[in-house]
Amino acid sequence: MEMDTNLALLLVLTPFLGFLINVFFGKSLGKTVSGAIGTVAVAISFIVSVLLFNQITSTGKAIEVTLFDWIQISNLKINLGFLLDQLSVLWLLFVTGIGSLIHLYSISYMHDDENIHKFFSYLNLFIFFMITLVIGSNLLVLFIGWEGVGLCSYLLIGFWHKNQDYNDAAKKAFIMNRIGDLGLLIGIFLLGYYCNTLDYKLMYESIHYRATLSDESFTIIPLAALCLFIGACGKSAQIPLYTWLPDAMAGPTPVSALIHAATMVTAGIFMVTRLNFVFDLAHDVQNVIAIIGAITSLVAATIGLVQTDIKKVLAYSTVSQLGLMFLALGFGAYEVAVFHVITHAFFKACLFLGSGSVIHGLHGEQDMRKMGGLRKAMPITFWTMMISSLAISGVPFFSGFFSKDEILMTAFHHSIPLYVVGSVASIMTAFYMFRLMFLTFFKEFRGTEEQKHHLHESGSLITIPLIILAILATFGGLISLPGNSWLNEYLAPLFTKAAGEEHHLGTTEYTLMGVAVVGGLLGILIAYIKYFKQDNVPESDENITGVAKVLYNKYYVDEAYNAIFVQPINALSKFFRDYIETGLSALVFGLGKVTNKIAFQGRRLQSGSIGLYLFVFVLGMCAIISYIFLAQ
Amino acid sequence: MIHIPDFANATTVQVIFCFLAFITVITAFLTIFSRNPIHSAIYLVICFFSIAGHYLLLNAQFLAIVHIIVYSGAIMILFLFTIMLMNLNERHQVHKPRITRLGAIVSFCLIVIVLITIFINSKPIVGDYDSTGEDFQSIKVLGKILLNEYMVPFEFASILLLVAMIGTVLLSKKEKLNK
């Protein structure tokens, strides 16, 4: 037990230590050293995660660590404690694994930035909070991590803080997340009220005990599930709270890869998976989740079709993929969602890092219309990105194929319309990914001469993580092959449902697989025709018209939100400030003024005529004497 | 309750009292109604003398003497001086509005009625006057009381008079600074 505690603390505190070192001494340590410290800190966590993983797989038992009492509430006792079970260790593995790769990558990528030590300190802090989120033994510890990663996301999106647009994006991300956080918090309250605990294990027992009683208060559960899902929406960028994620691309590319593609945005899925026993009891909410997931994936994919900023394309693709994961969650296929989370983390991180490599090579150019023909200049980047694109498009035997196929298959078994939506989104994904590939890497370079002159492959610190991720993106699917899923077995203890609900491979399944593959290839083909054969380049901003314009402007959702929420609140604020505040103030001063007025009138009584005073004085004296002596 | 004195069988003392009371009230009225302030002052002196007579009647000889010295002597001289200093005479009489007179008369009547009613209502013990036979008002006794029990107020009274004197001097001094 002692050993476990130490291990868990080592796991959590190493990145935090890295954060502290970089905050306090980073500047004096120099760029490379500070980067190295950051990387090593995460790498140690990764090693610990591997150790823990071994321990879990061998014993099959979860490790519980309780540190101390944190918050006392009358019917709840909230510890600061950790729960290391299959799910959290799995998450740890790819969080710290990909995290260390991205740290490594950042050493080179951010080398020219004067605040690199800050960058690494924030990244370390992020890893710290992400680990806390994942291994918390109760919902409130999860909430620490949940808000903490939001904070790091804020810091990192606004890393180049001289640009107020970036700061706006950061602020938007934080606030959007906070809307979700409120939902999560309310969900926590409801669960706390219902279960009298926030600890996962106790909650599980409590809910199952009370579910058998099926009393009236059971209606709280769906409500709680819905609130929790709102929280997940915020963090995992689902409709209606997704708009922050594309804006979050304002941050440095490694951040986009780590936080806004691979790890933080999957926190919502983690939470839903973690609380699967709650969601399982709320079927209506599950349907809502599935529908929202499907719609999100479709909407984001359509927007992704026409974006020209390379990172924006990837961002919408992330939203779309997250939508697919929620689709799976909605059907209760948690292991499938988890599977896709993992494969997605691999290929999406690789894609982002690749795009980062491209941007790095072009000195900050992100517009795909000014790229092209980079294949020769950047072969490693090209190939790794190609592999990842194939994976995300669902080309057979790459990791994405298996995971996406599982999702669609699940969808097919539950709801045909949602399956169709998901499939269309997948086809679109294939299309825009290859649109990206063709525009970026093929044909002639469309940028300036000077950029062309400087084109070069990035350094090994950048390419090594790319290669590793590409390998993972290729073979990641092996952990859960259809019919013989290691992942399902591994995760089985977590879920109430028997893990044996795997689809045994029948004709339907093969047909579906075929359809998916054909769809993916179709998307690729269209992209090939349009952007390779016909040599199209997306029009410049002002020439975009029609549907494309709506898509290019993201359905004007930002504008709509602005008009519906932000502007009214600001107007209200102005109204309160200018009218209500002054009104209230005038009211108080008014009281004073009324007193003044009365006094002013009363002043006239004081005519100064002594005769009158004396007369009244005598009358008063008479009155008093009569009262005292006569009024009995 | 109010018993009319029996004039036929009145004792000397009673006659003297009635006479003095009559003079007191009449001169008091005349003080108020005289148009000339000097006349008022003269009537007031007479009033004070008659009150001194009452004191004598009540066997308070020392008080009567002090009263004459202070009131009839000091205070009235002060009044007369002031009047003469200002050279006041009937010319200075301002016309009194009727309402003032009416108000004065009304309140006079009112307060008389109220006070007398109270007096009647309160049913004082009348007619049982004991005489302890002790000497309670000779100069000797008064002096002892004044300088034993009432030592402190007595001293304060002297301070008061001193302060009044200083104040008066300061007030009546012509302010040269302002002019």
Added chain:
Amino acid sequence: MNVSTILIILLIGAFATYFSGDKLASKVALLFSLAALGCSIVLLNNYNAGENISLINAWIAQPKISFALNADGLGLAMVLLSAALTPVIIFSSFGNDYKNSKAFYGLILFMAFAMTGTFLASDGLLYYIFWELALIPIYFIALIWGNGDAEERRKAVVKFFIYTLAGSLFMLTAFIYLSQKANGSFLIEDLYKVQLSACEQFWIFLAFFLAYAIKIPIIPFHTWQANVYQKAPTVGTMLLSGIMLKMGLYSVIRWQLPIAPLAAKEYMYIFIALGIAGVIYGSIVALRQNDLKKLLAYSSLAHVGLIAAGSYTLTLDGLRGAVLQMIAHGFVVVGLFFAAEVIFRRFETREIAQLGGIRTQSPKFTSMFLILVLASVALPGTFNFVGEFTVLYSLSQINIWFAVLGGTTIILGAYYMLRMFQHVMLGETNSKVFADVTLNEGISFAVIIAVLLFFGFYPKPITDLITPSLETILQVINKN
């Protein structure tokens, strides 16, 4: 040794400061405030060891008023807050030069004395005297050493003074009425025992409410707040927002609720709703403020609204959360106002529109300011989260919609605070030079941040300290 020692130290300190002359005043004041802090820590130890540190002396025979200082956990927690913040506040003012500083620092210590007395007094009239006594120093501090146009300042400060004084008079009336009922005694135990009809309770409750609602302030009684915060010198603002507001909130728990429990239960929803309305209203108004201090004032309005709502839930969680949040808010708001002061020292302005681009010039200051901002928006891991979570939880137990509406503070709070932070600190490097924090300033910040973070993860000492006395109060409330 009993609690009166703290009061004596502070009172002597106030005079010693005044007589020490302008040069030494600030140091003497700091010394005495630290002594008071040390003394309260020693007392805390004694209290935890089970010693009796209360004091009851007959004071005035007719009417029966005792000099009664009762230190239970709740009172001690508040005293500690006051004792810990006073040196921080005094220390934070070291960068400024005040004319006639001996009077200035003397008044600060005197105010600390009065506020500590308020937290300790367990006799109605004594409490009232301390309560009003605390008002006098801040009146002078704001009036004499404040900033901005003298005439406007006078207007704002006089409004504040008369407004709060007027509110307190209702409380005094209530106390006199209560003591009539309690056979002339003003002692809190006797007042607790008074049996009142529902109607009487309603009026007593209302009278107390007026006094506290103005002091806290709860909308719509807050109109004095923003102006006074803006006009007062920052030290005054810190004293007001850090400690003095808490007098009102503390009094709600200590006096109002247990004395009129029936009314508190009857009208619970109304008062919770008022508190929450304050949360939303304050947050929304804060969105469009141009003056840094005014913005912080409205944010403070929002936070105390939540605390008040928590107190009025009459649950252990609500009260506990309220007290925790009081302490947390005390520290964070002092820190934030200090940050505003630090900016003012360098740029001579608090207009948000004229600021910006400070971050590049002063990384340390930015980090500390950001931590305070985040604590203010109750990020988990800071003390404020513990308080806010507990309060919101208690609200959710009353009615989930209260929690939802009160919870908007975490969204709106983030909105206005980050917006402020963005426009004040971030952006293109400011053309004016912004020197990073000095050592003195850094120490003040570091103390505040350390407290916020430490109790954010380990609030147990405070919870353990306050819980027994809150339970006692709840017993009184639920007695009938």
Added chain:
Amino acid sequence: MDNILNQIGIENYIFLSVVLFCIGIFGVLYRRNAIIVFMSIEIMLNAVNLLFVAFSTYHQDAQGQVFVFFSMAVAAAEVAVGLAILVSIFRNLGSISIDNLKNLKG
């Protein structure tokens, strides 16, 4: 020594004082000349003094008379200061009608 009141009766003194006192009040109200007003006040004071002495006899106690001494001292002081004020008012305003003294107007 026989008590004089056996012959006159305390009630007569009381009546006399009341009448005198009321005359004083009447004078204060009726006249506009400040000096006469002062005189009226003296009449009122004397009325009370008379009553004091009468009651002193009634109770056979000297304290009443002692009180009269004090009241005389006060009256003397009052008159002295009051008249001085009047003189200075007269110097400034040229009149001592109380109708002209309206500085108390609010």
